[in-house]
Amino acid sequence: MIAHHNSVVAASERTSPWLSILIPVHNVKLYLEDCVVSVMSQVDEAVEVILLDDCSTDGSFELMQLLAQRWPNRLLLLQQATNSGPSAARNAMIEVARGEYLWFLDSDDKLLPNAVAELRATVDAYSPDLVLCDFAVYRENPKFKHWMRGERHKHTFSGQQRMILRDPAALLAGMLRTGQLHPWSKISRRKLWTPDVRFPEGRYFEDMLAMLTMASKADSFFYMPHPWVAYRQRATSILGDMNMQKVRDQSSALLPLWPTLQTKQWANNAALRFALAHQCARNLTGAMRYMAAQCSQIMTLEETQSLAATFRADFNAASPLSAAELKKEYVFKGWWASFVKFRRWFGYKSENE
Structure with missing residues (x-):
């Protein structure tokens, strides 16, 4: 059961957005404002921005409400009735989103400058079912070894770039070769998320299956080798805290x-x-x-x-x-x-x- 806070979205409901940016939120008060500012600084009312709080206990939802006051009628705030995990949060937002394209963004990450403008130019020029982008690793205290690892520009696809392609085997092979199967580096048409394509709930590493299954339904794709997302490296990430x-x-x-x-x-x-x-x-x-x-x-x-x-x-x-x-x-x-x-x-x- 999801609580809607509709008072903040009346204006955005007047037109159908070309893009929905979907941000699941859980105990990220320290990073949430940076994330939302990075989005709102480069979108207009033609972009739908949805934040879903998964029962945070650190004041994240209260911060969401304050951010909605900063951008009146621009943010759709949702709240889970019980803590259900990131997969359930993403699945719930898929059901609500109205944009032609969906872009998932983790609430401790950020969009890099000009990301939305470059995406819009790509969509207008080529109209692909799926757009893939690169990312940069963001660290509070970067060291020389991180620069040597190429963390300022991490590639998410191995294959042809900057052109429209219609080869699903090449798409999946290129995604798998890099192993970068996270949802925030893929912007997909909403129609690819058919009822049988959802994030597996109650599991870790849920991104792998969901993103590859979704991508297998794409008739066309476009790889833009530019970092559009700043991925925040935290010790509490899935890979940083294995069990x-x-x-x-x-x-x-x-x-x-x-x-x-x-x-x-x-x-x-x-x-x-x-x-x-x-x-x-x-x-x-x-x-x-x-x-x-x-x-x-x-x-x-x-x-x-x-x-x-x-x-x-x-x-x-x-x-x-x-x-x-x-x-x-x-x-x-x-x-x-x-x-x-x-x-x-x-x-x-x-x-x-």
Whole structure:
């Protein structure tokens, strides 16, 4: 059940917006104003801005109300009746949004200057179903090593850029090759979010399946290699604060994808099959590495063996390539680091065995 605060949206309801920016909010009072200011400084009334509070306890909702007073009739404020997580928040906003395009933005991140203008120019010129952009990592105290990692410009797609493309296999393969499957670097037509395409609720790493499933429905796409989002690196992010439930969800995140894709004529594409298998290998490696680091502290040998078997089974079910086929592909492509890493972790055994 969602509470609507309609008094702040009367003006925006007069016309149908070309874009809806969807911002889920939960205990981000320290960062929320920066996020909203970064949006409102570059949009007009033709853009719908929706904020949904997921039962914050730090005053985030009260700040949302103050921000709505700063921009009268420009913000749609929603509030969950119970804390339900980011997937439920995004799903709820999909149901409410009226824009032709949807752009998810995390409430601790920011839009970079000119992002909306560049998006509008792209949409007007090419009218793609899906637009992909790059991002920059934002740190309070950046260091030289972060600059060396290229954090000022992180690419989210590997493939042709600055042109309209109509190749769904190339789209998914390009997304998978970078592994950047977050929702805030993809701006999609609302029509792609059919009733069967939603973020899995009650799970971590929910972005992977939702974004790839949504993208598989796009007839056209456009990759703009410009950073449009400043991603705030926080220790409390999913990757920065791993636990056993998160690694279980990481391992199984893509289980439903390949069976769904196999119904598409274009899915039997070598580049796509390899890219998906490689992402499944990343998921397995991440899960196995965390388990190996924790097993001596919190798990018995039997528990470790059982969980490792589960991770291998997840890979076998989700990957278009078998473990042996993927290792051959790594060798053929000269991806020796990936070959060594996957061989090690797919065959992982506890030191106690």
